[in-house]
Amino acid sequence: MAAYKKVPHCIKTQQYTVDELSELFRIAKTYKETGESSSARGKIMTTLFYEPSTRTRLSFEAAMLRLGGRVISTDNAGQFSSAAKGETLEDTIRVVSEYCDVIVLRHTDEDAAERAINYSAHIPVINGGCGPNKDRPHYMHLAQHPTQALLDLYTIEEHFGYITSLRVAFVGDLKNGRTVRSLAYLLGKYHGVKIKFVAPGNLAVGDDIKDYLKRHNVEYQEYGNLASVIDQVDVVYMTRLQEERMTGSSELSASMDRIRLGTSYAMTEALAAKMHDNAIILHPLPRIDEISTAVDRMKQAKYFDQARNGLYVRMALLHQMFN
Amino acid sequence: MAAYKKVPHCIKTQQYTVDELSELFRIAKTYKETGESSSARGKIMTTLFYEPSTRTRLSFEAAMLRLGGRVISTDNAGQFSSAAKGETLEDTIRVVSEYCDVIVLRHTDEDAAERAINYSAHIPVINGGCGPNKDRPHYMHLAQHPTQALLDLYTIEEHFGYITSLRVAFVGDLKNGRTVRSLAYLLGKYHGVKIKFVAPGNLAVGDDIKDYLKRHNVEYQEYGNLASVIDQVDVVYMTRLQEERMTGSSELSASMDRIRLGTSYAMTEALAAKMHDNAIILHPLPRIDEISTAVDRMKQAKYFDQARNGLYVRMALLHQMFN
Amino acid sequence: MAAYKKVPHCIKTQQYTVDELSELFRIAKTYKETGESSSARGKIMTTLFYEPSTRTRLSFEAAMLRLGGRVISTDNAGQFSSAAKGETLEDTIRVVSEYCDVIVLRHTDEDAAERAINYSAHIPVINGGCGPNKDRPHYMHLAQHPTQALLDLYTIEEHFGYITSLRVAFVGDLKNGRTVRSLAYLLGKYHGVKIKFVAPGNLAVGDDIKDYLKRHNVEYQEYGNLASVIDQVDVVYMTRLQEERMTGSSELSASMDRIRLGTSYAMTEALAAKMHDNAIILHPLPRIDEISTAVDRMKQAKYFDQARNGLYVRMALLHQMFN
Missing domain, CATH: 3.40.50.1370 (Aspartate/ornithine carbamoyltransferase)
Structure with missing residues (x-):
């Protein structure tokens, strides 16, 4: 998982070591006590959801705001916009990653987040739930949240x-x-x-x-x-x-x-x-x-x-x- | 309306006394003169709209921003997300109320806001327009905005x-x-x-x-x-x-x-x-x-x-x- | 284009002189180097999109946030809301312009932005892409982005x-x-x-x-x-x-x-x-x-x-x- 060290993506759970999990949970516990910080001040998160998930999206957006960050958001990228005109995920990621400091991606393709990290410039991608797409059964084992x-x-x-x-x-x-x-x-x-x-x-x-x-x-x-x-x-x-x-x-x-x-x-x-x-x-x-x-x-x-x-x-x- | 005293919900107009209305209007008049404050600094509002209403939603969101607060938003909760999967309003409120400091709820059910206050933890709920749902004619008298x-x-x-x-x-x-x-x-x-x-x-x-x-x-x-x-x-x-x-x-x-x-x-x-x-x-x-x-x-x-x-x-x- | 001098709308490219373009590009170049400012602090932008365009909308919203401003947003005003109930664009602009400091308008009508400036109170309107509406072929020459x-x-x-x-x-x-x-x-x-x-x-x-x-x-x-x-x-x-x-x-x-x-x-x-x-x-x-x-x-x-x-x-x- 060396590639994830340079840019701290969150793509699949295999990537984490037990020590990394402990450290993540230690920080989460601190936030549960304090509720706020300014550690994302000046940063912008994009929630790029190709299928809607109100709960997950609002949870990420509230988290970013509570860190002092800001959010730009779309919750039906698949139905409504460039994707409907035929744009590839890769092109969308290249463009959107220029606007912001982190992308949360939800997509019907199981490997969407994995593909996105090759095109996200130098910003991290978070898998906000990818797959399963029942039209691609041989990819199902990659579906993660x-x-x-x-x-x-x-x-x-x-x-x-x-x-x-x-x-x-x-x-x-x-x-x-x-x-x-x-x-x-x-x-x-x-x-x-x-x-x-x-x-x-x-x-x-x-x-x-x-x-x-x-x-x-x-x-x-x-x-x-x-x-x-x-x-x-x-x-x-x-x-x-x-x-x-x-x-x-x-x-x-x-x-x-x-x-x-x-x-x-x-x-x-x-x-x-x-x-x-x-x-x-x-x-x-x-x-x-x-x-x-x-x-x-x-x-x-x-x-x-x-x-x-x-x-x-x-x-x-x-x-x-x-x- | 004693229950509304502990947490200041806004559910139906019967709840207000003439004195409360005078006080509310006095504050509104001040904001009409000053335009801004920081009284919601650090707070997050969720606009949880099960049916879209651009005007009402944008009005609430602009109000929250002008108070120094922040907003997370969905304007088609009914069609797109957990509700479409069969989640009850009550479960949604329980979860979303953990993310924020106030919920503005718009819903087709006339009693939605009234039901929501039992599940909104300790945060206030604002009725952003509930009902009428023509499939439930005997609830029509509860429809309010x-x-x-x-x-x-x-x-x-x-x-x-x-x-x-x-x-x-x-x-x-x-x-x-x-x-x-x-x-x-x-x-x-x-x-x-x-x-x-x-x-x-x-x-x-x-x-x-x-x-x-x-x-x-x-x-x-x-x-x-x-x-x-x-x-x-x-x-x-x-x-x-x-x-x-x-x-x-x-x-x-x-x-x-x-x-x-x-x-x-x-x-x-x-x-x-x-x-x-x-x-x-x-x-x-x-x-x-x-x-x-x-x-x-x-x-x-x-x-x-x-x-x-x-x-x-x-x-x-x-x-x-x-x- | 005298009318655009009082309120600095952005409606069609004919309105710009070469000198104005030079000055705009000079500022853009500065932002490309610095990335941020607080020149929109306290301001609210509305992205009022009657047809969705994720890329254009997110680009405008990221720009506004990076200037220290705030955003209220709708990306399907045409399908979902007042317009679907029959409200005219003019009425919508009159109301929404009261909530904010600038409106970015995307619309299927070629002349939508031009019409909007007559109803936007004293705030500027930006044409975020208007037309073409294939049902009005004789307006096609007004379609601009x-x-x-x-x-x-x-x-x-x-x-x-x-x-x-x-x-x-x-x-x-x-x-x-x-x-x-x-x-x-x-x-x-x-x-x-x-x-x-x-x-x-x-x-x-x-x-x-x-x-x-x-x-x-x-x-x-x-x-x-x-x-x-x-x-x-x-x-x-x-x-x-x-x-x-x-x-x-x-x-x-x-x-x-x-x-x-x-x-x-x-x-x-x-x-x-x-x-x-x-x-x-x-x-x-x-x-x-x-x-x-x-x-x-x-x-x-x-x-x-x-x-x-x-x-x-x-x-x-x-x-x-x-x-």
């Missing part, structure tokens, strides 16, 4: 005080989720972490993630329902079930699948009550109905704290880029 | 020096307009105000407003055309006739209706000339053809001054929230 | 040190391009400039531009392919071929046309190699395939420098408006 995974890991570390040897369940659509990939890659860097994948067969976690975990000697197993692991883990990482991807061909089977999935892969108050006393529930949000709102009041529910931590982790990331 | 009504009332008070005993005509689509409701509720707080509603039968003012006025002993009457009241009022509050809501089932009747309505509910130079010497014409804008552009040059025309006052009233509102 | 032409001319002057007597080829769709018009008008102000228009017959440069050049005694000629002029010019100004406008009625002819056009009006490595040693290639971007990416590495390629200069020229323009 690294800043989401960084804030996930920060939240885990904040709660437990450590990552080593934690047992983490990933639940839901593990095939299409880029945050699952990004976080699994991070967890693989810590000793003794044990992972349990809980997903329906057609949404099972991809081979690329399993291969990575094997190479890093991370123990993992696959399960068919959440109930069977609920009392054996420290972290339950829920993800959104994207119905349109799960269902069979008929309306009937779609409906039946949904009921079955709702039972096997959703977090209810009853299930949450079976968790260990110190265990936590995370979710990258948005949540549809895979976590009952009744769970929100339980001490296990950490997904809104997690969203809040996104602000501080992104402040820390930007802070490092400018200092 | 309170900051529009505040700037309307400010403009009236600025011109006359008082509100008491003024005679106000509301003209046009009184059934669907949320600004009419919000302003009628405000006027009902002042002694001796007399209201004349001028609308076609199928767009008549709603019973909820009439009930409110009865409870507050406000005299009101209903009329079928503007000409019959034009020389009997101090304020003519014009509203946009939304054609698609007025017309019958055939093209023919639509066309005939439109001509008839144009004659009965539009402001012309000739009609304006019949107004009292000190009477004024207001309009929340956008205006289509219900006020002739020839009227713009007449001294009665106050609708552009009114729009300008929006900036100062919103500055005053934000000022109060941060001080 | 003056700030693009200013940055084009700045880039030429920066490279050569002068404009007088330069030989400039315009290539591609010269009928519909507003930047070609704006730049041709500027070039007509300098002695001895020679222009070569290279376009297919159905996309030939308009009579309005030719008439202007005749009145200003500018020598021009028309050609059918780029190869025949490539070694006789100092500047090749490439433009995007908008396929949908070039093709005949059948799929077959469309396809054949495209191949022919690709050969006659595209810049390849081989063609660029035939250019004079000091000659340059410009393009307003976005580029589709009318310039081979292989050309990007050649010293003749100046189109990305040109895009970068847009930032400094826009800073200079705004600087002049506030000082």
